[in-house]
Amino acid sequence: MHEEPVLQVRNLRKQFGPGCRECGQMDNRQLEKNYCTNCGTVYACQDISLDLYPGEILGIVGESGSGKSTLMQCLYFDAEVSSGEAYIKDPKLEGKNVFDLSSQQKRYIRNHSYGMVYQNPVHGLKMNFSSVGNIAEKQIAAGNRNVADMEATSKKLLESVHIPLHRMKEEPQNFSGGMQQRVQIAKALSNNPPVLFLDEVTTGLDLSVQANVLDLIKTIQRELGISMLVVSHDLAVIRMLADRTVVMLNGAIIEEGLTDQILEDPQHEYTQQLVYSLL
């Protein structure tokens, strides 16, 4: 690929706990999984580097506790990194490590360059505001001050995620889980973000609803060409969505490549297990 990545992550680390003599050295850590038995420090992300290219869907698969959700939270600034760098393709932020920016600048990136869909819609939506208001909020944050314009965009998005327009003024708290998730996706898309994060978006939904949401994501990617980072514990989801896949275990990347390649010819023992269990 010759294109420049929209998001570059280099040596991202995130630990919970102070570390001790046993686990403090990066190269020679005595850990059980990602956990130091001596001091209780958890190394949730260890030296993560990855690139996200324009228009692609990059899957991150791993079991719970593998660090994939923490990685996502760090990238979306919901959590602070312990160390590491990330660069986004934006002329104003050329060569600037986004983790070093002020919280005001980070908020600017979230509002203008990122969209996020959380596993639990409670985190992404204001449940007691109208659905159209929820979608408008993201556009307002991105600087839109025209009601008619925002209403039109919201309608278009709600239609595209199959929410009947006569319910657009209803609060998401009245909706089913699948509908809430679709409103959340519409909201995440409303500022036309170059990068969209999706964290276990189908977990907890009925199978038929799952298929529906996955289909929607695929369509959006095809039509809008948005780059997406999809986190899931479910290889089936990754198989359906991702062009390339990263496999994480105990806070580290153990394997990465084209999704087909990983499914056909898994190298790491853990990946092999994962692939075989899929069949």
Added chain:
Amino acid sequence: MGYVPVKGGTEAIEASIKRLKYERLKGQEIIAINTIRSTMRGMVDQVMSESSLYSPYLAALSIKQAEGSMEEAVFLMRAHRSTLPRNYYSQTVEAETMLVERRISASFKDIPGGQLLGPTYDYTHRLLDFNLIEENPTENQQWLQNYKQELQHIEPFKELKYFPKVVEHLREEGLFEVYEADNTPPIDITKQNLDFPTSRSARLQVLTRGQTGAVTSLGYASLRGYGQVHPTVGEVRVGSVPIYVEHPNEVEHGAEDEFYIGEIKVTEVESFVPVKVKNENNEDELEFEIGYGICYGQNETKAIAMSILDQCLEHTNSDFPTHDEEFVLLHIDSVESTGFISHLKLPHYVTFQSKLDSIRQVKKGVQKNES
């Protein structure tokens, strides 16, 4: 109809103030400040504590002026406090040196130094004493004399008895963590705005001057289930502690240069609260922490409730409002809460007119979307 806002305000206020004075005087009884001081101990203590100004004399005056209304009396004292320049801070008070009048522990049957019941309402039967209606000075004097005589038959201790803190005993056993003395000067919340998240010293200051009823209610709410602190009262002590200030001009400070400026009576409570901590091997262990309560005068309910809230606010990772420092600290102050509630009596006709207009416009649907 007449012009409504005519020059009536000034006259109305004058008349109202006169009427208020009439209400206080019409019974034609005068209560002496000293009478209040020596017979209304509970009120005096409460006013001093809620106004954070230790002066039984002024507290008695404020109670007289406020005709016994607690919120008014506290208000008067607080306003007076604002006019006083504050030139010195006292040295840290060591509560172990308290001249103890009363000291009990609920945690142990017996404690080093012994339990000392002292004066308390706890074991009085709350039956109205109709004899007090006909109380007379001769009988009272006789009673006092008898009481003093009784006391003479009691043999006093040879030496001044030192009451160690109950917690010391448990600390030696390793059940409480031993902390280094933290000599960071506390922020003065009456000179500096509360900044969230707050420090413990700031929290304790707000709690100790909190309205007795409010502190009690929130402490009770936590105890009852809207909170996660279930303490055992380790020690309640009531007594006097001496106050010292540094020599204002000396550069070198020594304890012998300090000035004794008087003593204050306080109620101090240490509640023992079990908490889960990690040991060196990263295993869960149970330890105790102290919930601390202190207030001017004798007001044990408030001090105990304060000790509960102190611990609640030390552990903020709970969904209960009693563990939310903004919720607790911003709503227990007497002057603030009574002031804002009572401001609703002020006219609001401009704001109401504005609201009226807004609702009318909505009804008319005037502002059509033009695009």
Added chain:
Amino acid sequence: MKAETHFAFFDEGSKKEIRRAIMKAVAIPGYQVPFASREMPIARGWGTGGLQITLSIIGKSDVLKVIDQGADESVNAVSIKKLVHETTGVELTDRTEDADIIQSRHRIPEIALTKEQIIVLQVPTPEPLRGVEAREYITKRMHSEYDYSGAWLILFEQIMKYGKTATAADHPVYVNHRYVMAPSPIPRFDNPKIHQSDALILLGAGREKKIYAVPPYTNVESLAFDDYPFTVESFEGMHCHLCSGADVFLDELIDHTTGETIYQCNDTSYCMERMNENVNEKEKAEVEGSYA
């Protein structure tokens, strides 16, 4: 035990502290400066924030006007005036033009203020984002991060639900294109007066312990979407039944005898001035006599 009260109630140390907060507020327009709000002889919520500002800036030669809901003679305005007068001896006035300092609750006078004047507004709830977020710790961060989507969202929701914004008094404003500020519960009618004001505007919240300011000639915009412009209270076709003034903020009253709705100027000193202009000198003296 008797003690004389110091000039303007406070000791000089306290006044200096409050003035420092005011200076900071002027330097950062619209930013809420925390200050160690004192307990005052009047109740919290009754104008202690404004009073503390007034008392810490007032000098012996200043002339003071105090209004409450537009009226000089409203009981609480009288009470505040009395306190300031008793502790300072300064001259009091009802005439807006004659005042150096105007302390006001919920109104800005109809007559344009001048650069020699300071208006002090009493504020019950200084935080414009409180309706969006209850926790002070968070709202403070929202201001610092310039995160005002919540404030806008409330307006957006109103438009969705009611077809227009439905704010009443205290409609939030942007100050100097940076901070969103609660202008205190003045009617929307008064919001435009804050923009490029000749007079210094100081706002004090005693209970909430915040001071903030709009320095003279500062840009102040009321929050409004492009296609739903900001509107003030409408008094179209109405006028004051006393001075026949129009284009002013009117109080709505019910005539005791006829039962009809009548209107009169909310700004009482403005109304009185106009009535005085309309009568000859002899009558004028009479009118003043009856109101003085």
